[in-house]
Amino acid sequence: MKLNWGMIGGGEGSQIGPAHRIGAQADGLFTLAAGALDADPAKGREYAQRLGVAPDRAYGDWREMLEGERARADRVDLVTVATPNATHFEITKAFLEAGFHVLCEKPMTMTVEEGEEIVRIARATGRICAVNYCYSAYPMVREMRAMVRSGALGRIRVVVASFSHGHHADAANADNPRVRWRYDPAQAGVSGQFADCGIHALHMASFIAGDEVETLSADFASTIESRVLEDDAMVNFRLSGGIVGRLWTSAVAIGRQHGFDIQVFGENGGMRWASERPDQVWYSPLGGRTQIIEKAEPALGEDAARLTRLPIAHPEGFAFAVGNIYVDLAAAILGETRNGLPRAEDGLRSMAAVMAAVESARSGGAWVDARPPMFR
Amino acid sequence: MKLNWGMIGGGEGSQIGPAHRIGAQADGLFTLAAGALDADPAKGREYAQRLGVAPDRAYGDWREMLEGERARADRVDLVTVATPNATHFEITKAFLEAGFHVLCEKPMTMTVEEGEEIVRIARATGRICAVNYCYSAYPMVREMRAMVRSGALGRIRVVVASFSHGHHADAANADNPRVRWRYDPAQAGVSGQFADCGIHALHMASFIAGDEVETLSADFASTIESRVLEDDAMVNFRLSGGIVGRLWTSAVAIGRQHGFDIQVFGENGGMRWASERPDQVWYSPLGGRTQIIEKAEPALGEDAARLTRLPIAHPEGFAFAVGNIYVDLAAAILGETRNGLPRAEDGLRSMAAVMAAVESARSGGAWVDARPPMFR
């Protein structure tokens, strides 16, 4: 009863490809049935077959795959788009319009207008357009969200998020193409580190708090001379319920490996989580002691319990956060409601927030509306 | 070019089953082609088919599977034995003798004699008999072993290991059959917590240090009245090169979730690792500062690099430690040498160590030979 799955991009040597392949297949929910895995058609075809795809479904590019799959009775149930950012919109649009469910890597689009178009198409076609904000699928992130919803923390007051690393800190390596493109407007668009990493943290703040970003004020810095786009950014924001947000992101934070951390403070308690130890939440009820909530402990919420595979204190890791996106996708494809699944609306909101941050940073930190026009 | 894989035990609801299924299949190396998954034949057949096994290879029990598979041209390349402990010997023996490669859950056997027999059969048949000491397949454990081999720490002086948890600490729950059997000689054999958890730590001490356990002295305690077998044990040991070992294991250590930790001290440095944060090693060169070695950092050893799927600071988790056993198995089945793979000899040595610890504890901590007779 496995679903058929197709992948575009994520070829040999790609960084995100393995996490998708492991995540989609680890639970036996999807079979890699088709792929257009590489910008080089021959390489892509060869690699797909090495991964077990039948020769006639090992495509040279996404257009070929679109043609090939739409004609089949056993067409893929889901297409993952893991190509370079600038192509996400076009491919996602085409597959949605052809009636496929899509999981798009972030960013979903390069402009707000494109984002709104994807939302409209997804709504019109009734197809699922998910966006891979995979950190939100860690069981303990779901648990934090459930705790907020349950009222355990009371009204949320402040959310403090950061996503910082030092992997782009070496000035001598700044012209390496693998690094350089992220800070080059011609390739990366209007934002560097904020769009690349910060946006995960912004999504998570909103995801856990259960409110949308309304306004923000940004301070961007490029700390290496040759860079145009920011490699360090601070964004203050307000969520719809008046929640105060602070978000720091950096690519020059030497010593931080993957410093994606979030703290949530409400009237009646606080919580802390870090992506480098994703299986624990530190929870502090007002007036009480800090206590450590463990993945797979008894009596966690429905989402956390459902998305956990291994016993307590057996680390599950990043690939299963991606895997949980696929778990929820499989369920959603089969008609179940999966509220935690990040969708086109989230991709759109993120794009609007990136644009707002750029505008704010350019105008000296002015507070600007961060909502996409269609949601104002 | 996937290998065909069969599983015995690990049915629905089993604790170790998911880790095997995820581990074997996550990297696309094995396909679950056959199974006898449950003590209840009907349940086992039904579950196997739900997992994608063809109806004629969804067997009711291991004997049926042995008959069925040995007759096939496309017989499974590897059989995993994840049944109750007392059956490991019989099943492993039968499949090895029929020419299958086997991955056996620990303990491989219930007696030293059986262990020696398995070693002899594996050697005679040329089949691989691996034993699932999966913690040794974490990339950073392999890195520690490589560091010892490289001489970075000089001669090793002391290894200190522990494997402690508190999940059997509730006296009110001691008669729950899921807990009780572990401390009942009729079901668990001669040892409780040491054979169950401590033995992983003893294997790892030997694995990292690169030397075999020669002698040991044990102190066992049963801290809950109704228990016959030990739920807390301390074992002092000596490795072949004179290395001093200390190993504490407990099932009544309330607050420890999965406290499997190891410290290795040599002439020129020390190292620390913990299974709850498996992607880091704390390394302290003599006279220098403690430094944190990260999984997937540049310039790790061949084994650590090969067994890593995700970028630095993206946790990989327990299932991929099991997965790494399968990675090495696939390579070994295809004829490559994989020295890190734990084999029947390790399973035998563990059994001899358990017996030695029981004997020592019974005789007031006397030092006893921990080697199996065939290796003396």
Add this chain to the structure above:
Amino acid sequence: MKLNWGMIGGGEGSQIGPAHRIGAQADGLFTLAAGALDADPAKGREYAQRLGVAPDRAYGDWREMLEGERARADRVDLVTVATPNATHFEITKAFLEAGFHVLCEKPMTMTVEEGEEIVRIARATGRICAVNYCYSAYPMVREMRAMVRSGALGRIRVVVASFSHGHHADAANADNPRVRWRYDPAQAGVSGQFADCGIHALHMASFIAGDEVETLSADFASTIESRVLEDDAMVNFRLSGGIVGRLWTSAVAIGRQHGFDIQVFGENGGMRWASERPDQVWYSPLGGRTQIIEKAEPALGEDAARLTRLPIAHPEGFAFAVGNIYVDLAAAILGETRNGLPRAEDGLRSMAAVMAAVESARSGGAWVDARPPMFR
């Protein structure tokens, strides 16, 4: 050869009093010779005598003490001002003008103009006016500063500081006078949490980086309805050399006990420190592993070594950070140069930064000049 020391404020039950008494006396450098310890003259006299002060030097108030001490041949060598904030200026001014050295609790004054006046008086009289930014006197904070000065990190790019706690998070307790005054403009002035805690972090950022704050942009929030002043603030800033700064401070961060942390990122390395584990710095050279620098390890810089009393891994604690201010004060009084000692200029700069942050927050995050007029 002990110096005579007098204290104003810090009476029985005060929070900061014990740290001053322990800090000043632990090293045998100062003797408490005079005091006006309490707003209640009788209580203050009684308590001073209980602490060993001679009856004729146990004063009822600071004016009485000023008169009494200025007349004595054995007048105190140093006066510590630990009274309510609004009185710091008046008392500090009076004692400096009378020729005493002063250690003033922060904030040194309530306005920038007063701050400039203190700086002028200190310069004119040649008296030392120190301000108790005691965290900067932890040996490992001094070590971080020395590392920056030595060039080990290259040019500093980004400093990220936070000082957050949750001790004012209970809305039900917000009207408790011990909490309420901090958020009441009539008692606390123009700023709440930023002036109270954030300013320590801002001072430290500047102290370690070795540059002064030039401009800043602030976002203030009052998360409890009855509060006028901010209980949560984010301040972006720039130091003179173009260094980018981010500073978050909160009093409603439930679960953070004393979350004063700092991260410093340069071209060639990064460092992290936290006031809850003050004896360690995590240092990450560019391209290398994170390493843990320990207080009292061999070969630390002169300042760190000089201000350390106990062997490695014997925690020294907060009282000795205060004590280190007294160590440097004793040396400075005896004529030695102590560059690390925070002085009136630092107190003035802090006041200007508070005013700038208030102005920025009121004007929607506009970037404003944070320098005191006399230093522009």
Add this chain to the structure above:
Amino acid sequence: MKLNWGMIGGGEGSQIGPAHRIGAQADGLFTLAAGALDADPAKGREYAQRLGVAPDRAYGDWREMLEGERARADRVDLVTVATPNATHFEITKAFLEAGFHVLCEKPMTMTVEEGEEIVRIARATGRICAVNYCYSAYPMVREMRAMVRSGALGRIRVVVASFSHGHHADAANADNPRVRWRYDPAQAGVSGQFADCGIHALHMASFIAGDEVETLSADFASTIESRVLEDDAMVNFRLSGGIVGRLWTSAVAIGRQHGFDIQVFGENGGMRWASERPDQVWYSPLGGRTQIIEKAEPALGEDAARLTRLPIAHPEGFAFAVGNIYVDLAAAILGETRNGLPRAEDGLRSMAAVMAAVESARSGGAWVDARPPMFR
């Protein structure tokens, strides 16, 4: 109303001297009134005067001090003995017999017989003979003891302690006299690392559990060839109530700076504490989450509250653990009961345990009676 205090040993450059001077004087309870601080009489006299001792009470040696002080009306109320180990007995005995209260550094004596003699003298004279097991005076250690006494953990089952460091791991430095003497029977007696560090951990296990050590089994190792005495030891023990104990101590654990840790497991909960973060206890109630108890949090027990000087999350450090011994000594001298104060009986029990461990290690780990004859 300060008490007069005299010190023997602890001269300039000594490691333990500063902790005593800070600890005794930080709270204003004792004044250093007399001293025989150095083996070199001239140096000792000079240093004592530099520390503020009057010339006629700056003695050349302990006998001179005994003569001088016993003749004075204002004789010291307490004498601290911090001389080389082999002299503790003689000096302590002499001062007790002369009617002084004594705080003796550990080990109190070199033999069990001497220990029994000190106990008898202390009892006969009614003088206090305290022994500086200062770690037991950390407020959070007192809190753990109070929790055990209150029954919060139920019957205690297992105590696991370790005290390990790597400061004697350098073989090239093993002949340095500052290290060498500890492993030389002629200077250190019968035991090296166990008597030096392990004994603190054994005392603490007994102190927290509230029971005495009855039997033990030891495994000693000398990991550097030139050493006679052990630099690594494991001791299994049983406390009077049947509590199981495990204790590892090492001086060759490179990377451990001051690894004094303790874990206590009872029927209803577990606790963990580490001397490198002494202000926190991790407490895990059976079936509940691990929670972090903080020094100075509300509602701690009487002892923890009384021995705390600074607010929550302001680290207090090692010197105040020593200081707490002096706080309790001052109270005891003034006639109050201070049950937590370690006394001659504890010093004697420690000596008996050292002897028992040596005997056990020599006889292959045999279980031996660890009680002093006078307490059997």
